[in-house]
Amino acid sequence: MNIRKVAKEAGVSVATVSRTFNFPDKVSAATRIKVEAAAARLKYVPNASARNLRTQNTKTIGVLLPTFANPVFTECLQGIAETAAERGFSIMPFTTAYTLEQELDSVKKLLNFGVEGVILVVSNPKKSLALDLLQATNTPYVLAYNWDPDHPCVSVNNQQAFAEVVAYLAALGHSRIAMVSGQRHASDRAQQRYEGFVQGIEQANLPLLPLIEVPFIDNAVEAITHALQAERTATALVCSNDLMAMRAIRAAHLCGYQVPLDMSVTGFDGIRLGQDLTPSLTSMAQPNASIGRHSLDLLIQHLTQQTPLHADSSILLPHQLQPAESSAAPSHTTI
Amino acid sequence: MNIRKVAKEAGVSVATVSRTFNFPDKVSAATRIKVEAAAARLKYVPNASARNLRTQNTKTIGVLLPTFANPVFTECLQGIAETAAERGFSIMPFTTAYTLEQELDSVKKLLNFGVEGVILVVSNPKKSLALDLLQATNTPYVLAYNWDPDHPCVSVNNQQAFAEVVAYLAALGHSRIAMVSGQRHASDRAQQRYEGFVQGIEQANLPLLPLIEVPFIDNAVEAITHALQAERTATALVCSNDLMAMRAIRAAHLCGYQVPLDMSVTGFDGIRLGQDLTPSLTSMAQPNASIGRHSLDLLIQHLTQQTPLHADSSILLPHQLQPAESSAAPSHTTI
DNA sequence: TTGTACGCGTTATCAT
DNA sequence: ATGATAACGCGTACAA
Numbered sequence: 001m002n003i004r005k006v007a008k009e010a011g012v013s014v015a016t017v018s019r020t021f022n023f024p025d026k027v028s029a030a031t032r033i034k035v036e037a038a039a040a041r042l043k044y045v046p047n048a049s050a051r052n053l054r055t056q057n058t059k060t061i062g063v064l065l066p067t068f069a070n071p072v073f074t075e076c077l078q079g080i081a082e083t084a085a086e087r088g089f090s091i092m093p094f095t096t097a098y099t100l101e102q103e104l105d106s107v108k109k110l111l112n113f114g115v116e117g118v119i120l121v122v123s124n125p126k127k128s129l130a131l132d133l134l135q136a137t138n139t140p141y142v143l144a145y146n147w148d149p150d151h152p153c154v155s156v157n158n159q160q161a162f163a164e165v166v167a168y169l170a171a172l173g174h175s176r177i178a179m180v181s182g183q184r185h186a187s188d189r190a191q192q193r194y195e196g197f198v199q200g201i202e203q204a205n206l207p208l209l210p211l212i213e214v215p216f217i218d219n220a221v222e223a224i225t226h227a228l229q230a231e232r233t234a235t236a237l238v239c240s241n242d243l244m245a246m247r248a249i250r251a252a253h254l255c256g257y258q259v260p261l262d263m264s265v266t267g268f269d270g271i272r273l274g275q276d277l278t279p280s281l282t283s284m285a286q287p288n289a290s291i292g293r294h295s296l297d298l299l300i301q302h303l304t305q306q307t308p309l310h311a312d313s314s315i316l317l318p319h320q321l322q323p324a325e326s327s328a329a330p331s332h333t334t335i
Numbered sequence: 336m337n338i339r340k341v342a343k344e345a346g347v348s349v350a351t352v353s354r355t356f357n358f359p360d361k362v363s364a365a366t367r368i369k370v371e372a373a374a375a376r377l378k379y380v381p382n383a384s385a386r387n388l389r390t391q392n393t394k395t396i397g398v399l400l401p402t403f404a405n406p407v408f409t410e411c412l413q414g415i416a417e418t419a420a421e422r423g424f425s426i427m428p429f430t431t432a433y434t435l436e437q438e439l440d441s442v443k444k445l446l447n448f449g450v451e452g453v454i455l456v457v458s459n460p461k462k463s464l465a466l467d468l469l470q471a472t473n474t475p476y477v478l479a480y481n482w483d484p485d486h487p488c489v490s491v492n493n494q495q496a497f498a499e500v501v502a503y504l505a506a507l508g509h510s511r512i513a514m515v516s517g518q519r520h521a522s523d524r525a526q527q528r529y530e531g532f533v534q535g536i537e538q539a540n541l542p543l544l545p546l547i548e549v550p551f552i553d554n555a556v557e558a559i560t561h562a563l564q565a566e567r568t569a570t571a572l573v574c575s576n577d578l579m580a581m582r583a584i585r586a587a588h589l590c591g592y593q594v595p596l597d598m599s600v601t602g603f604d605g606i607r608l609g610q611d612l613t614p615s616l617t618s619m620a621q622p623n624a625s626i627g628r629h630s631l632d633l634l635i636q637h638l639t640q641q642t643p644l645h646a647d648s649s650i651l652l653p654h655q656l657q658p659a660e661s662s663a664a665p666s667h668t669t670i
Numbered sequence: 671t672t673g674t675a676c677g678c679g680t681t682a683t684c685a686t
Numbered sequence: 687a688t689g690a691t692a693a694c695g696c697g698t699a700c701a702a
Contacts, residue, residue, distance in 0.1 A: 045443070048447050054682080071406070091427070250615075273578075276585060337696085357697075385694070385695035388678050388680085
């Protein structure tokens, strides 16, 4: 089924059919009805490949996410998907499992496909082959969650946000606060959050407890449990993200602590699910869907209005602490 | 940048360039090197639209999911994405927010794009305009999670699985078991699970408590709390999915029940996150990633080997009960 | 082993 | 308002 058959069926030229679909007001009402009827009869669907070839644009945006297993990224993806739908764009997502190799592979596929732009979350903007390729081929892109002076980014101020988490706990009366994090060098965000932790501790004039670093998320519970047995004086665990916080709560329970009575636990990301936990999760919320929306907006604005897309296009979105049941003032017995 | 320029740069014909990319072994080593060098110099990327137009296939599969907000579907999506990557396919996902309108819209976009097949989760296969369109246009598709005698499906036996959840609780000693569900008529799965509930109750010879139906997931906690205040004798809540179970646990706590001491709670879906909850979630696990993999396998097999794709291609995957901390024998005091 | 030439389905230009 | 026709970039007979 193609435009020619529809033209024949409707008794008009292909040009008219094309116009009926793309500029309905450039065709008389009578013929429009004729054409639409014919198209419906023949179940005609315009061929996007042909259109793309002709117009040289695909109305498609590539999306590169570390994983679908962390709600942070799917909430962001939802924001992207909704905005894309509103704007008439399609998205083509890939996951990278945090590996540089898959980052590069996926970008190659996206380029080959002819996406008009890419939204990506990389582990480290400083050494991303994917970003190099994007720049070499002059493909518009926006980094989400990352923050780097050399690239257009949409993110929150991770360092400041994390410092605020510490300040919040300090204000509650906690003095022995330990941070739980994935591999600190695995991503720029992990590093930024750790720096925020140190900053928060210093500003509150508290002792800097050793970082509880969890190499593999799968044995996070065990790892944290072990760490807690070594460090028996902490009254609060600030975690680098919400998924980690859930595991920290679990580890705390396994060590015989009640949350938040004996141990306060905080997360970072503000995933929707955190509010349905019992105890509900205190978290530093990022506007995940918004990060997705703004990333796509930036890209589309650049595509449609030729606005520049440089490092100074970057958007810093507000973070917001969501106090909830998993944190409270320390009980006196543990001091 | 196109194939002609590369041909000129390499001093060969376009056909040779095309061959070097598609059938490297059909070209002499010397010319291959020449061509590859030229392509690299010019940063040539083959144009997928042109290729698709010419070959009439896009190596792309459409995916239609209700939402990204439920890990069930993103776990499935992950399975699809991984399999697709292995098989050299790309995916183009849309979410439908459980509305028939968006189902249809998205399918139209996918067809227009020229996907070779579609994997979808619909609310009700019996009255899905999206399915009608797919059939009318002769587009291969597989339903995931749905189960219907008229379509190729990949799912579990929802009814039997749910009956087994009831049997498990009955064996633990529970006699007053209430079901918590979203709108029963919103999806075939909700209906099937409710039937499983009734079946399980009958087989265990227990009283059938009124269904706790939660119209809107957003006030699920309140709704369940109210219901629990009306029904004070239940000792177990079997929920239609894991997200609902998390909220049921919360509601139980708000009513002063300890889980599982005073109230056992079970979910359905087996989302990965359930294991990190405290208490960890007893759930009837579906092999979500597997459902994705098998759906895509079915589709690709049909595409590449012309195997038929009918209702009797359907695959029923095994479900598995995952007992965990949220369920236990009822305490005697509440009997 | 390599090259020539046609057509995939569409949009855009130019006539009418 | 409508029609004829030339591209868009590629793959693939077929010819050499």
